[in-house]
Amino acid sequence: MTSRFVAESTAIRAAAPADTDVCGRINYEAFSAIADRHNFPHDFTSVDEATALCSHMIGHPGFFGVVACQDGRIVGSNFMDERSPIFGVGPVSVEPGSQNHSVGRELMQAVLDRAKQQRAQGVRLVQLAYHNRSLSLYAKLGFDVREPLATLQGEPLGVEVDGCRVRPASDADIDACNAVCVRVHGHDRGGELQDSVARQAASVVERAGRITGYTTGIGFYDHSVALGNDDLKALIGAARRIDGPGFILPTRNTALLRWCLDRGLRVRHMLNLMTVGFYHEPRGAYLTSIGY
Secondary structure, X not given: OOOEEEEOOEEEXXXXXXXXXXXXXXXXXXXXXXXXHOOOOOOOOOHHHHHHHHHHHHHOOOEXXXXXXXXXXXXXXXXXXXXXXXXXXXXXXXXHHHOOOOHHHHHHHHHHHHHHHOOOOEEEEEEEOOOHHHHHHHHHOOOEEEEEEEXXXXXXXXXXXXXXXXXXOOHHHHHHHHHHHHHHHOOOOHHHHHHHHHOOOOEEEEEOOEEEEEEOOOEOOOOEEEOOHHHHHHHHHHOOOOEOOOEEEEOOOHHHHHHHHHOOOEEEEEEEEEEEEOOOOOOOEEEEOXXX
């Protein structure tokens, strides 16, 4: 990607492996500063954790990344997951000292331009509800708020649901899982699912010998799709751990929310699902990832 000057001293260029450490540090510092300002827990526990995420995205062919530079120095970054028909944006971060100077807007515009070039069906992101400025920015860029979300955290539940069998997913299950996702969302998330199956992290739930849902993992960076709440309860109940800050549940699904709360899980913070392009109202139960 050719550098594009967007202001007298700011340029946007493609992220490179050599940018990993500085992108990780900025992600940690930016998200920690915002959380501290609003008295919320940090999404990243350390610089190393944020750096590992950036390393994964920069090194993965299914992700597109850009950095913002001022006088040759990186001051922010943004990434987009292109593994499935709907692209997912984030994390976008700008170092605290360079915020409020349109750097975030230019980083967002760069990935939106890329999505248009790639003819993505749509673009989505998950926005931290307590961060008012990002909500305003994304709305100005054309994103619509679609769904209020809650991050839930706690100890693994270790519960089973009558009639539901949970087992590890295999390559042979991918078509059936994609069919469930298309039925619920109108599109598949096959690229993400394939990666999760390859690292042996995905699970499926069956009723009467038929796959009725799947999860790429129960956690912040994972998504789950199921035909009904019982299927999703079985997937949550079978999880051996809840990764990262927690899993992300649409709060309009009040029956599932109450079920989780009644079993000791607690709300960590609220978020919003925002979309550009293709969207239709989900027809089933699901958990979003922090991507969407």
